[in-house]
Amino acid sequence: MTTRDTVPAVLVHALATSLTACARTPKPPAQDVAATTAALPRMVVHKSPSCVCCAKWVKHLREAGFSVDIRNEGKLEPVKTRLGVPAAQHSCHTAQVRGYFVEGHVPVEDIKRLLVEKPYARGLALAGMPMGSPGMESPSGRIEPFTVSLVGHDGSTTPFAQHGR
Numbered sequence: 001m002t003t004r005d006t007v008p009a010v011l012v013h014a015l016a017t018s019l020t021a022c023a024r025t026p027k028p029p030a031q032d033v034a035a036t037t038a039a040l041p042r043m044v045v046h047k048s049p050s051c052v053c054c055a056k057w058v059k060h061l062r063e064a065g066f067s068v069d070i071r072n073e074g075k076l077e078p079v080k081t082r083l084g085v086p087a088a089q090h091s092c093h094t095a096q097v098r099g100y101f102v103e104g105h106v107p108v109e110d111i112k113r114l115l116v117e118k119p120y121a122r123g124l125a126l127a128g129m130p131m132g133s134p135g136m137e138s139p140s141g142r143i144e145p146f147t148v149s150l151v152g153h154d155g156s157t158t159p160f161a162q163h164g165r
Contacts, residue, residue, distance in 0.1 A: 040064075040065045040066050040067070040112075040115075041066075041067075041097055041098050041115070042066070042067045042068070042069060042097075043061060043066050043067070043068050043069070043095050043096065043097045043102075044068075044069045044071060044095060044096045044097075045057075045058055045061075045068055045069070045070050045071065045093055045094075045095045046071045046073050046076055046079045046093060046094045046095070046096075047070065047071070047072060047073065047076070047092070047093040047094075048072070048073065048076065048092065048093075049072035049073075051092055051093065053092060053105070053129065053135045053136055054092055054093040054135065055135075056134070056135035056136075056137075057093065057105055057134050057135030058070060058135075059135075060107075060108060060134040060135060061095075061108060061111075064108040064112075066097075066108070066111075076092075076093070076094060079094050080094055080103070083096065083101040083122070083123070084101070084122045084151070084153075084155070085101055085103045085122075085123070085125065085151070086125070086151060086155045086157070088127065089103055089104075089125035089126075089127045089149065089151060089157065090103065090104075090127065091103050091104025091105065091125070091126060091127060091128060091129060092104065092129060097111065097115070098115060100114060100115075100121070100122065100123040100124065101122060101123035101124075101125075101151075102114075102123055102124050102125075103123065103124065103125035103126065103127075103151075104125060104126035104127060104128070104129070104133075105126050105129060105130065105133035105134050105135050105136050106124050106125070106126045106133075106134075106148050107133065107134050107148070107161070107163060108134065109161075110124060110148045110160060110161045111124065113160075113161070114150075114160075119150060120152075120153070121150050121151060121152050121153065122151045122152065122153055122155075123150075123151050124148055124149065124150060124151070124160060125148070125149050125151050125157065126146060126147075126148050126149070127149075130143075130144045130145075130146035130164075131143065131144045132144055132146075132163075132164055133146055133163070143163070143164035144164060145162070145163065145164040145165050146162075146163050146164060147159050147160075147161070147162050147163075148160045148161045148162075148163070
């Protein structure tokens with residue numbers, strides 16, 4: 001048998017082994033497939049050019065697989081007003097994704113849940129800048145309890161997710 005004769009046999013064995021391994025690999029649940037990086041939409045983040053915590057929040061989004069366009073704004077109030085963010089819910093940055101706003105340091109898992117559930121609402125808001133929220137991490141690891149709110153089209157808010165409890 002020559003080397004030329006063994007190459008196809010080696011390739012056939014490698015192919016058969018890999019196909020057998022693939023057949024044994026369980027498929028992820030459908031909901032996990034929807035949350036893959038390829039399925040995540042592009043986000044637009046409006047922020048102050050000098051805000052460090054906003055840049056950290058954008059890093060949190062990107063590490064989770066979102067593509068992010070950053071819009072450095074001199075004044076954020078007109079953006080918040082245009083998108084319908086209630087004044088009591090304001091934070092340091094405002095994002096847009098698939099027709100929703102995301103105000104403040106909202107954790108990425110809440111954004112993904114919003115995109116899967118698609119509630120009839122304007123968006124999510126995390127008022128202020130709670131310690132331990134994404135982009136507001138402390139060296140000690142301390143997390144202030146905080147609640148992300150779902151903002152309705154009438155400006156009303158209801159709890160959407162609680163963290164740090």
